[in-house]
Amino acid sequence: MTLLEDLQQLLGGDRVSENETILEQHSKDESYHTPHIPDIVVYPENTREVSEIMKLAKQYNTVVVPFGFGSSLEGNVIPYDGGIVIDFSLMNKVLEVRENDFLVKVQPGVTRSQLDKELKKYGLFFTVDPGADATLGGMAATNASGTTAVRYGIMRDQVRDLEVVLADGSVIHTGNMAAKSSSGYHLNGLFVGSEGTLGCFTELTLKVIGIPEHIMAGRAEFANVDDAVNAVIAILQAGIPIARVELVDEQSIKQINLFSDTNYNEVPTLFLEFHGNEAGLQQDVEFMKEIVDDLDCQKVEFETDTAARNRLWESRHNAAYAYIHGHPGKKQMVTDVCVPISELAGAIKDAREAVEESGLEGGIVGHVGDGNYHILLMIDVNNPQDIERANKVNERIVGYALERGGTCTGEHGVGIGKQKYQEKEHGDALGVMQRIKEALDPDGILNPGKVIKGDYAKS
Amino acid sequence: MTLLEDLQQLLGGDRVSENETILEQHSKDESYHTPHIPDIVVYPENTREVSEIMKLAKQYNTVVVPFGFGSSLEGNVIPYDGGIVIDFSLMNKVLEVRENDFLVKVQPGVTRSQLDKELKKYGLFFTVDPGADATLGGMAATNASGTTAVRYGIMRDQVRDLEVVLADGSVIHTGNMAAKSSSGYHLNGLFVGSEGTLGCFTELTLKVIGIPEHIMAGRAEFANVDDAVNAVIAILQAGIPIARVELVDEQSIKQINLFSDTNYNEVPTLFLEFHGNEAGLQQDVEFMKEIVDDLDCQKVEFETDTAARNRLWESRHNAAYAYIHGHPGKKQMVTDVCVPISELAGAIKDAREAVEESGLEGGIVGHVGDGNYHILLMIDVNNPQDIERANKVNERIVGYALERGGTCTGEHGVGIGKQKYQEKEHGDALGVMQRIKEALDPDGILNPGKVIKGDYAKS
Numbered sequence: 062m063t064l065l066e067d068l069q070q071l072l073g074g075d076r077v078s079e080n081e082t083i084l085e086q087h088s089k090d091e092s093y094h095t096p097h098i099p100d101i102v103v104y105p106e107n108t109r110e111v112s113e114i115m116k117l118a119k120q121y122n123t124v125v126v127p128f129g130f131g132s133s134l135e136g137n138v139i140p141y142d143g144g145i146v147i148d149f150s151l152m153n154k155v156l157e158v159r160e161n162d163f164l165v166k167v168q169p170g171v172t173r174s175q176l177d178k179e180l181k182k183y184g185l186f187f188t189v190d191p192g193a194d195a196t197l198g199g200m201a202a203t204n205a206s207g208t209t210a211v212r213y214g215i216m217r218d219q220v221r222d223l224e225v226v227l228a229d230g231s232v233i234h235t236g237n238m239a240a241k242s243s244s245g246y247h248l249n250g251l252f253v254g255s256e257g258t259l260g261c262f263t264e265l266t267l268k269v270i271g272i273p274e275h276i277m278a279g280r281a282e283f284a285n286v287d288d289a290v291n292a293v294i295a296i297l298q299a300g301i302p303i304a305r306v307e308l309v310d311e312q313s314i315k316q317i318n319l320f321s322d323t324n325y326n327e328v329p330t331l332f333l334e335f336h337g338n339e340a341g342l343q344q345d346v347e348f349m350k351e352i353v354d355d356l357d358c359q360k361v362e363f364e365t366d367t368a369a370r371n372r373l374w375e376s377r378h379n380a381a382y383a384y385i386h387g388h389p390g391k392k393q394m395v396t397d398v399c400v401p402i403s404e405l406a407g408a409i410k411d412a413r414e415a416v417e418e419s420g421l422e423g424g425i426v427g428h429v430g431d432g433n434y435h436i437l438l439m440i441d442v443n444n445p446q447d448i449e450r451a452n453k454v455n456e457r458i459v460g461y462a463l464e465r466g467g468t469c470t471g472e473h474g475v476g477i478g479k480q481k482y483q484e485k486e487h488g489d490a491l492g493v494m495q496r497i498k499e500a501l502d503p504d505g506i507l508n509p510g511k512v513i514k515g516d517y518a519k520s
Numbered sequence: 521m522t523l524l525e526d527l528q529q530l531l532g533g534d535r536v537s538e539n540e541t542i543l544e545q546h547s548k549d550e551s552y553h554t555p556h557i558p559d560i561v562v563y564p565e566n567t568r569e570v571s572e573i574m575k576l577a578k579q580y581n582t583v584v585v586p587f588g589f590g591s592s593l594e595g596n597v598i599p600y601d602g603g604i605v606i607d608f609s610l611m612n613k614v615l616e617v618r619e620n621d622f623l624v625k626v627q628p629g630v631t632r633s634q635l636d637k638e639l640k641k642y643g644l645f646f647t648v649d650p651g652a653d654a655t656l657g658g659m660a661a662t663n664a665s666g667t668t669a670v671r672y673g674i675m676r677d678q679v680r681d682l683e684v685v686l687a688d689g690s691v692i693h694t695g696n697m698a699a700k701s702s703s704g705y706h707l708n709g710l711f712v713g714s715e716g717t718l719g720c721f722t723e724l725t726l727k728v729i730g731i732p733e734h735i736m737a738g739r740a741e742f743a744n745v746d747d748a749v750n751a752v753i754a755i756l757q758a759g760i761p762i763a764r765v766e767l768v769d770e771q772s773i774k775q776i777n778l779f780s781d782t783n784y785n786e787v788p789t790l791f792l793e794f795h796g797n798e799a800g801l802q803q804d805v806e807f808m809k810e811i812v813d814d815l816d817c818q819k820v821e822f823e824t825d826t827a828a829r830n831r832l833w834e835s836r837h838n839a840a841y842a843y844i845h846g847h848p849g850k851k852q853m854v855t856d857v858c859v860p861i862s863e864l865a866g867a868i869k870d871a872r873e874a875v876e877e878s879g880l881e882g883g884i885v886g887h888v889g890d891g892n893y894h895i896l897l898m899i900d901v902n903n904p905q906d907i908e909r910a911n912k913v914n915e916r917i918v919g920y921a922l923e924r925g926g927t928c929t930g931e932h933g934v935g936i937g938k939q940k941y942q943e944k945e946h947g948d949a950l951g952v953m954q955r956i957k958e959a960l961d962p963d964g965i966l967n968p969g970k971v972i973k974g975d976y977a978k979s
Contacts, residue, residue, distance in 0.1 A: 161757065161862040204702040215700050217709070218677070233949040238925030239858040240890040241674050243663040243713055243933045245946050245971060246953045250676070250709025254702055271759040298620070300730040338807075341800015348797075399698040403620040431699040466697030474702045487704050490692040493960065494705045500959040501952065512704060 064121040068103055068145075071113050076104040076151070087128055087138075087146040091193070093392040093442055093451075094136035094477060099126065099146040106151050108224060108232060108263040115261065116230035118145055118506050126508045127257040129199030130172060134395050135476025137203055137256050142509050147261060149198055155179045156264070162238060164221060165269050169198025169262045185269045188213035191472065192378040198262045203474035204254030208377070211430030212304040212336065213270070215472070217253040224264035225252055228502040238266065251497070256474050257508035259501050273336035277346055278305075278370040279363035281331045281353050286310055286413065286425070289329045290406045292356045293429045297402060299352055301345050303430060305334035305374075308409070312424030313380050313437070320383030321376035328359065331429075332377050334370075380426050381437055388422065388439040394451040397479075398462035399433040399471030408461055412436055415457045419450045433471035475512045483514075523580040527562055527604075530572050535563040535610070546587055546597075546605040550652070552851040552901050552910075553595035553937060558585065558605040565610050567683060567691060567722040574720070575689035577604055583965045586716040588658030589631065593854050594935025596662055596715050601968050606720060608657055614638045615723070621697060623680060624728050628657025628721045644728045647672035650931065651837040657721045662933035663713030667836070670889030671763040671795065672729070674931070676712040683723035684711055687961040697725065710956070715933050716967035718960050732795035736805055737764075737829040738822035740790040740812050745769055745872065745884070748788045749865045751815045752888045756861060758811055760804050762889060764793035764833075767868070771883030772839050772896065779842030780835035787818070790888075791836050793829075839885050840896055847881065847898040853910040856938075857921035858892040858930030867920055871895055874916045878909045892930035934971045942973075 062070075068077045078084070079101055089096035100123075105111045118125045124144035131138060140146055153170035160183050167176060174194050176187050189200060191207040199205075201223065206215035213219075222236035235248035252259055283289040286308070293306055309317065314327045333349070335342050350361055364370045385393055400408045409425060416423050416436055427434025438454060440447040459469045459482050469475075469482040483491055491513075498505075498513045521529075527536045537543070538560055548555035559582075564570045577584045583603035590597060599605055612629035619642050626635060633653045635646050648659060650666040658664075660682065665674035672678075681695035694707035711718055742748040745767070752765055768776065773786045792808070794801050809820055823829045844852055859867045868884060875882050875895055886893025897913060899906040918928045918941050928934075928941040942950055950972075957964075957972045 159860070159862065161753070162860045163756075164860070204706075206700055206702075210700060217706065227952070231948050231951075233947065233952060235949060237927050237945070238860040239892075239921075239927045239930065240861070241665055241669060241858055241892060241930050242927035243665075243856075243929045243931050244927045244938065245713075245934060245942060245950065246718075246956055247663075247676065247709045247713055248949055248952060250706040254704075254706055259705075271757075274759065294620070297622075298730075300733065338800055338803045340803040341797055344797045344799040397702075399700055401618070401621045401623070401697040402699070403618065433698075433700060462698075468696050468698045468701035468703045470702045471698065471700055472702050475704060479703065483704060486696070488692065489690050490694060490707055491704065492690075493686070493692060493707060496959040497705060497956060500955040 064117060064123060065101060067117050068101065068114070071117070072103060072105065072110060078102045087140070087148065090131050090133040090136060090138050092134045092136055092478065093394050093440060094139055097139055097141045098143070099140040100143045102146045102148055104148050104151045108226065111147065111226045111261055111263050112230045112232055114145065114147060115226050115228065119229060119504065122504065122506070124506045124509050125261070127198070127202065127261045129170065129196030129202070130194065132193035132195045133199065133203060133476060134473045135470070135478035137474050137476035137511060139477070149196065152263065158183055160185070163269050164238060164266055166264060166266045167197050168264060169196060171197050173197065173200070180269055184272050186272050187267060187269050189216050189219060192381070197265055197267065201253050201262055201265055202256050204472070206428070206472040208305045208307055208428055210428060211306060212302060217250055219268045220249050220253050220265065221268060222266035223249060223252050223262050225260035226263055227260045228504065228507050236266070254474065256476065256512050258498060258512050259507060275339045275342045276334065276336055276370065277342060277363055278334040278373055279361060280325065280373065281333060281358050282326055282360045283329045283358055286329045286409055287406060288357050289331050290409050290429060292331060292353045292358060294402060294405065295352045295356060296349055297430060299348060301349055302337070303333065304336040305332065306430040307332040307377055308425065308427050308429040308434065309377065309380060310425045313426050316383040316387050316424065317376050317380055320386050321379055323372070323376050326360070332373060384437050384439055390441065391439045392442045394438045394440055394455065395473070396436040396455050396458045397433070397470045397473040398458050398467055399431060400462050400465055400467035402432045404465040404467065405429060405432050408465070409434060411461050412458055415454045419454050421447065421450050421454070431471065432467070477511060480514060523576060523582060524560060526576050527560065527573070530576070531562060531564065531569060537561045546599070546607065549590050549592040549595060549597050551593045551595055551937065552853050552899060553598055556598055556600045557602070558599040559602045561605045561607055563607050563610045567685065570606065570685045570720055570722050571689045571691055573604065573606060574685050574687065577965050578688060578963065581963065581965070583968050585967050586657070586661065586720045588629065588655030588661070589653065591652035591654045592658065592662060592935060593932045594929070594937035596933050596935035596970060598936070608655065611722065617642055619644070622728050623697060623725055625723060625725045626656050627723060628655060630656050632656065632659070639728055643731050645731050646726060646728050648675050648678060651840070656724055656726065660712050660721055660724055661715050663931070665887070665931040667764045667766055667887055669887060670765060671761060676709055678727045679708050679712050679724060680727060681725035682708060682711050682721050684719035685722055686719045687963065687966050695725070713933065715935065715971050717957060717971050718966060734798045734801045735793065735795055735829065736801060736822055737793040737832055738820060739784065739832065740792060740817050741785055741819045742788045742817055745788045745868055746865060747816050748790050749868050749888065751790060751812045751817060753861060753864065754811045754815060755808055756889060758807060760808055761796070762792065763795040764791065765889040766791040766836055767884065767886050767888040767893065768836065768839060769884045772885050775842040775846050775883065776835045776839055779845050780838055782835050785819070791832060843896050843898055849900065850898045851901045853897045853899055853914065854932070855895040855914050855917045856892070856929045856932040857917050857926055858890060859921050859924055859926035861891050863924040863926065864888060864891050868893060870920050871917055874913045878913045880906065880909050880913070890930065891926070936970060939973060
C-alpha cells in the first residue's frame with residue numbers, strides 16, 4: 062500500500078485529492094510568501110479520521126499541515142515540505158450553543174460569519190473580529206484578534222477547551238467548561254497560537270457574550286496622525302471602556318473611499334465604537350468627545366442606524382482588500398508589530414517615515430487601542446527591489462518595536478515571515494519553545510519550519 | 521565543600537538557615553496537609569542569586585521549593601522531599617510603575633496589600649483579590665483569583681511577562697510589554713499556574729487598571745441558597761457587568777458576625793459590587809434590583825460610604841479565618857471546584873447535602889459569578905475519622921464537578937491535594953503535561969511531586 066492508497070481506503074476517493082487545481086489552492090495563503098504545493102489534500106469529516114490521518118503520516122514519515130480558510134498572512138499554512146494538507150472545510154458544524162454558560166462548541170472549519178449568524182438567534186456574539194472571514198480553527202491556531210481586542214481580548218482569551226489530535230494520533234482535551242481553573246498546566250494557552258505545530262484542532266469551545274444593549278459607532282477626524290494617536294492614548298488613560306478604536310491614515314482613507322464607495326474626508330481618522338447600557342454609554346461618549354475636542358479633533362460624527370454602522374466597519378475591514386484592488390498585479394506585505402501604548406506615538410511616526418523613505422505605496426491602519434498597527438505595503442513580487450524595500454521597512458518596524466518592549470507580531474503569527482525575529486524577541490525562551498516542540502512532535506511532522514525553525518527534529 | 525557551605529559562600533551566613541524555627545516555618549502552608557521540614561532555607565536578593573542557587577541544586581542533585589507567603593491551600597509549597605526552600609521575602613520591591621502602559625513590574629515577594637498601597641498613589645489598582653495577603657509570585661504560581669475574577673479575570677490574565685529561572689539556572693522572559701502578541705508559544709500562560717514545578721519567578725510584569733470612577737457595594741438577602749444562586753445566574757444572563765458577586769451561606773454569615781463584629785441577618789446572602797461611570801452604574805444597579813426582586817430577594821442594602829464598603833469586603837475575606845477562629849484546635853479543609861454556570865444551582869445543592877451528611881461543621885462561600893465555590897470544613901487533624909469524612913466530601917464535590925465539565929480546582933491549584941483527580945480531569949492531556957515537565961526539568965528538582973506526580977524524572 063502507498064500513503065495515497067491508505068488515505069483513500071480511510072476516507073474514500075472523494076475526500077483525498079491529488080488534483081492540480083486543489084493542490085494549487087492549498088499551496089498559498091493571502092500573503093506575498095512564495096507558494097509551494099503539497100503532495101496530497103485530504104478532507105476529514107470527524108476527529109477519528111484526523112487521528113487516523115496523523116497515524117498514517119507518522120507511519121509514512123510524512124509531514125502534515127492543517128488548513129482552514131487560507132487567510133493567514135505570514136505563510137503559516139504554506140506546505141513548504143509538501144506532504145499532506147488537512148483541509149477542515151467539511152468539519153464545519155456549530156455543535157452546541159450553551160446559552161446559559163455563554164459557550165459555543167464548534168468544529169474547526171466553522172467560519173466567523175457562519176458562527177455569528179448562528180449566535181444571533183440567541184442574542185449572542187463572538188467577540189474576535191480579524192477582518193477576514195477566517196475559520197475558528199485557523200483563528201485559534203494563529204491567536205488572531207482584531208478590532209474588538211481592546212475591550213474583549215484576543216482569541217486565546219476566548220478558548221475554554223480544545224480537542225486536539227497530537228502528532229501520534231492521540232486525542233486530548235486542553236481545558237473544560239468552567240469559567241476558570243488552576244488544574245494542571247495551561248494547555249489551552251499553549252496550543253492557541255501554536256500554528257499547527259503541536260497538534261490539529263478538531264473541536265473548539267469558545268466564550269461568547271450577549272449582544273450589547275446599546276452600540277454607538279463613529280469617526281473622529283484629525284489634522285495629522287500624531288493628534289489621532291494622542292487622542293487614543295488619552296481615551297485609554299481616562300478609563301473609557303471603548304469597544305473599538307481603529308486608526309486609518311490619510312492614504313488608507315483614500316483607498317477605502319475608492320473601494321467602498323464612501324466619501325469620508327481624506328484625513329487621519331479614528332473609527333470608534335462603544336458598547337454598554339444606554340446611560341453609561343451616553344456618558345462615555347460625551348467624555349470621549351470632550352477629550353478629543355481638547356486634542357484638536359476636527360470633527361466627530363456618529364452613525365445613527367445599524368446599516369450605516371455596518372458600512373463603517375465593512376469599509377474598515379476592507380482596507381487591505383481596497384489596496385489590493387487598487388493595485389492590480391501587486392501583492393501586499395503587511396507588518397504587524399505591537400508596542401506598549403506609551404511607545405505608540407513614536408512608533409507610528411517612525412512607521413510613516415519608513416514608508417516614505419521606501420518609495421513604496423502604502424498606508425497605516427491599526428488596532429491602536431492595543432498598540433498594534435499594520436503598514437499595508439504594495440509590492441511587485443517579481444521585482445526583487447520591491448521585496449527588498451518591503452523587507453527593509455518590516456525589519457525597521459520590528460526592530461523599533463522589539464527595542465521598546467514590543468512584539469514582532471501582534472496577531473498574524475510567526476509562520477515563516479516572522480521567524481528571523483524570534484531569537485531577538487525571545488532570547489533563551491526560544492530554547493524552551495524548542496524543547497516543548499521536540500517533546501510533543503519528536504519526529505517533526507506537524508507543520509514543520511513554522512514558528513520554530515526546522516532543525517529541531519531529533520535525529 | 522558541602523551544599524550548605526556553597527550556599528553560605530554565595531549568600532553569606534545570614535541568608536542561609538538551618539535554624540529549627542525557620543525550617544518549621546517553611547514546612548507548611550495554611551492547609552490541613554501534613555507539614556515536612558526542608559533541609560535548608562535561603563533568602564536570595566536578586567535573580568543572579570536565584571540562578572546560582574538553582575545551579576547548586578542541580579550540582580548537588582537537591583530539590584528546590586520556591587516559597588512566597590505560605591498561604592497556599594493544597595500543600596503547594598510543602599517540601600516533602602526536603603531540600604532547599606527559596607524564601608522570596610527579601611525580593612519584595614515594586615520595581616516600576618508604567619502608568620501610561622497600565623503595567624507594574626514587581627519582584628515575586630511583593631504582597632498584594634503592598635502593591636495596592638503603591639498603586640493607589642497613581643490612581644491604579646491590581647484586580648486580583650484572593651483574600652489572603654499572598655505574594656504576587658505565589659499568586660502567579662497557583663494562578664490565584666478571587667472575588668473580582670468575574671469582571672477582570674484571573675491571575676493568568678494579568679501576567680504580561682515573567683522573568684523565570686529555569687531548572688538549569690538559565691534565565692528567560694516569557695512575554696513582553698505589548699498588550700497582545702502572536703509570537704511563539706505562550707509561555708506566560710504555561711508558567712502561570714505551574715506551582716514552581718517548571719521554574720522560579722524572579723520578576724513579574726502585571727496589568728493594572730484605573731480605580732473605577734464609581735463603586736457601589738451591597739448585600740442581597742435570600743430565604744434560601746437556591747434563590748440566591750438563581751439570582752446570580754439571572755444577573756449574569758442579563759449581561760450586567762458585575763464586578764463582584766459572592767455567595768455566603770447562613771452558617772458562614774453566623775461565623776462572620778462572630779468574628780467581624782457585624783450584625784448581618786443570618787440568611788443566605790450575596791455580597792455584590794458594581795464598577796463603572798456614574799450613569800451606567802446607576803442603571804446597572806436598578807436593573808439588578810428589579811431582577812432580584814423578581815426572584816424573592818428579601819432585602820437589598822447598599823453601603824453608602826467607603827468605610828462601610830471596606831468593612832463589608834473585609835468581613836467576606838475573613839470568612840475562612842472566622843471559621844478557624846471559632847473552632848480552636850481544628851484545621852480547615854477547603855474544597856475548590858468550579859462548574860459551568862448552568863450547573864451551579866445543582867452543584868451548590870449537592871454540596872450542602874454533602875456537608876450535612878458528613879456531620880462536620882462547615883459552610884459554603886464562593887465566587888459564584890465564575891461558578892467557583894468553596895466548602896469550608898472544620899476538622900480535627902488528629903482524628904482520622906474527621907479526615908476521612910472531609911475527604912469524602914471533597915471527593916463527592918470534585919466528582920460532581922468533573923462529571924459536568926467542571927474542574928477540581930478553580931483557584932487554589934493542584935499542590936498535592938488535587939493530584940489524585942488529575943487523571944480523571946485531564947485524561948491523556950496529563951501525558952502532555954508530563955512531557956513538558958520532563959522537557960523543562962529533566963532531573964525533577966523543581967518542587968517535585970506537585971501538580972505532576974513524582975515518577976516523571978528521567979532515570
